[in-house]
Amino acid sequence: MPETLCRSCGTELRPKSSCELCGVTLNMVCPGCGNFTDDMVHLDCVLARRLLALSSSSSSSSMTTTAAG
């Protein structure tokens, strides 16, 4: 049972967005009044995503063999 309730109307908050890497909820939104909590930032996940983006764009070098005849 979530223990996060809206401070304005007391409605049970719902997850607004979650971390794409670890799946933890980053911020909550109130379905009653639309109030939402502050966004949390996962520094470790942000850094990991940057590393993944860098590693994905790797230049592939094609080796050409010349047969000396």
Ligand SMILES: [Zn+2]
């Ligand atoms: Zn995360």
Ligand SMILES: [Zn+2]
């Ligand atoms: Zn509310």
